[in-house]
Amino acid sequence: MATKATDRYRAIRFNDRPIKDVMADPESLLLEPGEITADYEGKSDTRLDEIYPDIADYRIVETDRFIGDADKKLEEEKLWSKTxxxxxxxxxxxxxxxxxxxxxxxxxxxxxxxxxxxxxxxxxxxxxxxxxxxxxxxxxxxxxxxxxxxxxxxxxxxxxxxxxxxxxxxxxxxxxxxxxxxxxxxxxxxxxxxxxAKTPIPFEEFYAGVMPMMESYRIDEMYVVKELTVEIPANWKTLMTVFNEAYHAHATHPQAKLMMDDHFYQYDFYPNGHNRNLFPLGMVSQRWPDTKHVNVALAFMLEEAGLKASRYRGDATGVRRAIQQGKRENKPFGIDYDGFTDNQITDDWNPTLFPNVTLNMHPEGILVMRFRPHPTDPEKGFWDNIVLTRRLADGKRPPAYMGVDDDADVTGETRPEREFSPFDNPPSSELLIQDLDNMVTLHRGMKSRGLKHIVLSEQERRIQQFLAELDLYLNDKKAGLA
CATH class of the missing domain: 2.102.10.10 (Rieske [2Fe-2S] iron-sulphur domain)
Incomplete structure (x- = not known):
């Protein structure tokens, strides 16, 4: 399934240079904090193998759980009705x-x-x-x-x-x-x-690991400016796994290599299936051939922060910190960044809320992606794209990759209708359509007679956790449920 979003970046899709010193242990990395930081920016208290002693069993996963009946009735009884x-x-x-x-x-x-x-x-x-x-x-x-x-x-x-x-x-x-x-x-x-659930896990206990970070974004000040549901010919678990790792970014989203580090980012894992990645933006991927010169994407981000790219005298390695400072001083979106850490001002903070939600969080707006099972067909699923924003300066909009239309009302005066779309022509951003292509072809591929199981790298630990936590529910091993 090739779309314009797939073809456009063919020339740079596989121009990567090898990364020196690839992280054998992704959980070890803590992004260097800026001058303004907070406790919720630090590493999680527990490692993945401490939460799930059998996590190594999820490096090789049978394809059967993603196709056919795909545990549909079991999930309805033991997952969706409990969490x-x-x-x-x-x-x-x-x-x-x-x-x-x-x-x-x-x-x-x-x-x-x-x-x-x-x-x-x-x-x-x-x-x-x-x-x-x-x-x-x-x-x-x-x-x-x-x-x-x-x-x-x-x-x-x-x-x-x-x-x-x-x-x-x-x-x-x-x-x-x-x-x-x-x-x-x-x-x-x-x-x-x-x-x-009759007696669910206490709310504060269930979300304890992610609540301090989530609170810092003051979501209660935000409102919906886009809501799109796309029906995909794939099981909801396949949809979820597409967004539960960044290993795909360099090949699926090659344009992002000019402005995002897609390898050296922070992993944190929490009880009850939740996790997060903190992606540094405003810097060049180590895969990109030129990591020193300020490219067109970084120049755009400087201008967006109220800085003149033509007057910037540093190299690409200093752009991220310059943007953080520029946003604090210039307030280009008309909002006050007090209460946010320096890294939050630039970076994409990406938590997963088990069982079926991921968020791409920025002070200016949040992209909420929710994955839901089809009511009757386990080989179909729903992909909800919901964009939240707070009141920004006139003419300013949430981050462009979220796919809010140019003529959409972002003032909060009108609540947009829920849009429904087939998978072959969704009104969404180029970046998200690239992911949609993967959802469809991954599901089709897992039906091949040439494949009985998939294998997961240590960059795909979030998928390993997702499946491990899911099995606790399906196998009646989840503590605290009634």
Whole structure:
């Protein structure tokens, strides 16, 4: 599957020079902090093999778990119904009666602002005959949910407040629990999480490792400026693994080598399946033939920071620090960088939230990518691309690779509709379309008779962790679940 995004960089795709002193132990690297740093920038307290003593077993993985039935029923029973899931964003629930719909596999949920400062969540199903109460994506200012089939009504906290023609039902019917079935919900830092477990792992315990870093981005000040869902002919786990390693960057995204170190970056691993990579931007990949001269990509980043590239007198190795200083002093996006470390100002901080979310985090905006199973077909999955930003200076936009259209409203005045797209023509950025190509061909390749297993390098430890944590759920070995 070759697209324009694949062909455009053919000349530089494989022009790499060998990296000297390739890291045998990626977990050992700590990016040098700038003058302004924070504890959450440091290394994680535990190594991957301390969290998962059997992690070496995940260097060779059978292809069967990515194709065919691909554990679909087992995942629905033991994963999706047990763990915490990122359902949406508090900016979509600004006032009482605002709601949005969240679907995960065959399950559909309603998340609603049921009172000021309070969020409720329920299964999206009427207790009469099973009709879905809401079919749309969002609503505003509701005072109740009314089934369009027989007009049963439920208030914002899920209580049944109307059984139409109540006297026509026998007593034993009306003695049943006719309220909506609730699910656990937590609003935190501008994000809305849900869990369908009877007794989930406590929220603060589940996300403890990543919470300090996530809090620093003040996501509660952000709002959605793009939401796109693409249906991909591949299992959700294949989609997830495409974004759970940077080993692919030099070949899939060759243009990034001019402005990103794709090998010497920071790995950190946390309990409960979460992890992160910290990618230094504003510097040249060690794979690129010329690591000294300021190339066109670095010159653009200097200008974006309010600096004149023509007046910059250093070489490429000093650009990253110059950008950090320039942004603090010039505030080119109209935001104050107090509260962010120097490295956060330039770098791509990329956490994974188990089981199905990755984020590319910047002070100006965050790209949220969520991977969801298809409700009926295990060989299809949904790839959600959601862009958050905060109010920036007039004319300024989130990072370009996030794919926000030039005519999109980024002021927060209007919330964009959810877009749905087939995989062969998505309205997305060039960078993300390059990844989409890989999703499709990886899934097709794993069906080959010439392949029975895949092998994972130590640069792909995040995939190893993802599969190890997934197996704890599927094999009933995850502690703290009910």
């Amino acid at each position: 915490w899931l990122l359902a949406g964003f508090a900016s979509d629930l600004q006032d009482k009666g605002d709601w949005f719909r969240f679907d995960i596999g065959p399950q559909s949920l309603i998340i609603v602002r049921s009172a000021p400062g309070e969020v409720s969540a329920f299964f999206n199903v009427c207790k009469h005959r099973g009709n879905e109460l809401v079919q749309g994506d969002f609503g505003k200012g509701f005072d109740c949910f009314t089934c369009i089939v027989h007009s049963w009504r439920f208030n914002l906290k899920g209580k049944n407040v109307r059984v139409t023609d109540r006297e026509s039902f026998a007593k034993e019917v009306l003695d049943q629990d006719l309220d909506l079935t609730p699910v656990h919900v937590r609003e935190w830092n501008g994000l809305i999480f849900v869990s369908m």
